[in-house]
Amino acid sequence: MHFQELLLGATSVPTTIEWAMSELLQNPPAMHKLQAELRNVLGTRPCTWMEESDTGSLPYLQAVVKxxxxxxxxxxxxxxxxxxxxxxxxxxxxxxxxxxxxIWGICRNAEVWDEPNRFLPERFLHREIEFFGADFELIAFSAGKRICPGLQLSSKMVPLILGSMLYHFDWTLPGEEDAAHVDMTEQFGLVLSMAVPLRVVPKKIL
Incomplete structure (x- = not known):
């Protein structure tokens, strides 16, 4: 793997996690549903550390990532x-x-997606679609020869890190900040990131 591939993959992982947390904070029912799934699956065994192999048993986590x-x-x-x-x-x-x-426009095409600008992970629970380049409605990493070299790293690390964060902690915004006013302005750089970095407060789950 070339250095550029490592850099792009390493950049897309925290960026995607930040977007996911921003969307979940603005959608408490989705946040609670995901945490319930994580605790139901991971809480039934002695070891509570999430592993890569666990993602196959966490369909809602996969839907949130998609x-x-x-x-x-x-x-x-x-x-x-x-x-x-x-x-x-x-x-x-x-x-x-x-x-x-x-790619951004395709993923928000109203002819393909119902309520395309709404965060609705449930749309993926009963729809066989992936982001690996074969389903052109969801080419988040492009497709074919031009597919993003960071795909493999991101597809493994994002659900693992996001799931671990939400399993072990509850998350809120600092002070009196309202989740409805999280700044979702996009900033284009090496990847499409948040123009205003998200600030959150974790609370350890006992």
Whole structure:
């Protein structure tokens, strides 16, 4: 793995977790549902540390991660180069044309998603769809040869870290801050991150 791949993967992991926490804080029922799932599954065994193998038994956690990536793909645009001239939907694309794919727009397409701007993890509970590049409604990491090199790292680390955080702690905003007013402004850099970093207060679960 090249250094660039490590950097992109390492950057997308904390960014996606921050977006997930922001969405969950604004949606307490989803937060409570996820914590209940985590405690029901992990609380039935002597070891309470979450492991990578646990994610297969946590469908709501997986749904939260997918919904977060749908609303907040790490890279909002992907580029491609036409190797040959081709006709697509009546449009002639000359050889050498650079195509710009709007991943952000695809993931919020109202013709594909009901209430596309709403955080609703339940939409993935009964829908077989993944973000590994085969389902073009959810190409949060792009697809094909242009798929994000950080995909494998992010797909393993995000649910593991997010699940561990929510299993061991309850989370609130500092002081009298209202979750409804969390600043969700986006900032484009190496990945699409929050313009105003999220501040949260953890409370250990006894």
């Amino acid at each position: 919904e977060t990536l749908r609303l907040h793909p790490p890279v909002p645009f992907a580029t491609g180069l036409a190797e040959e001239a081709v006709e697509i939907e009546g449009y002639n694309v000359p050889k050498g044309t650079t195509a710009l794919v709007n």
